[in-house]
Amino acid sequence: MKRKIISTALLLILGFMGWTGIQMYWYPYNQATAVLHTFTGILFLGFVVVHLWNNLKPLKGYLLKRKGKWKIQPLTATFLSFLGILLLFVPIYKFDLPPISSVYELGNDRKSSEDIYIKRIQAAIDPKGLPLQIEVLRGANARFAQN
Numbered sequence: 001m002k003r004k005i006i007s008t009a010l011l012l013i014l015g016f017m018g019w020t021g022i023q024m025y026w027y028p029y030n031q032a033t034a035v036l037h038t039f040t041g042i043l044f045l046g047f048v049v050v051h052l053w054n055n056l057k058p059l060k061g062y063l064l065k066r067k068g069k070w071k072i073q074p075l076t077a078t079f080l081s082f083l084g085i086l087l088l089f090v091p092i093y094k095f096d097l098p099p100i101s102s103v104y105e106l107g108n109d110r111k112s113s114e115d116i117y118i119k120r121i122q123a124a125i126d127p128k129g130l131p132l133q134i135e136v137l138r139g140a141n142a143r144f145a146q147n
Contacts (some may be wrong), residue, residue, distance in 0.1 A: 006051045013017045015042045 020037035023030070052059070094102050 003051075003054050006042050006047060006054060010044065010047050010051060013040050013047060017044060 017040045020033050023033045024037055
């Protein structure tokens with residue numbers, strides 16, 4: 001497929017995923033929105049694979065140059081720095097720390113005004129002492145996992 005078709009499709013799908021993601025975050029659960037979001041996410045991943053395949057040679061040139069030997073380009077250093085910053089979010093996510101937990105709670109607080117109650121139960125029932133955390137959702141709009 002032509003690059004401009006794939007790139008345009010990626011942009012449109014990404015915009016649509018963003019819109020459905022905001023809908024899922026801000027408003028009470030709607031199955032049609034969740035299905036559409038999931039479908040466009042899978043479609044997006046497919047287009048990303050085709051996009052990478054079409055641009056493999058230029059991407060390789062951006063990341064590595066050969067002048068006698070392979071050398072990391074400045075763009076690669078920028079990319080690796082960005083990746084390192086993203087990896088800093090892993091412990092924040094893993095241990096449910098701000099700002100990620102705050103953003104998550106903002107969405108839950110907004111939706112909980114629609115009669116959803118969240119209760120977290122923590123216990124160490126594993127013989128190795130590994131903690132178990134269960135989120136219990138109650139209310140008319142708490143029927144689905146995305147709440």
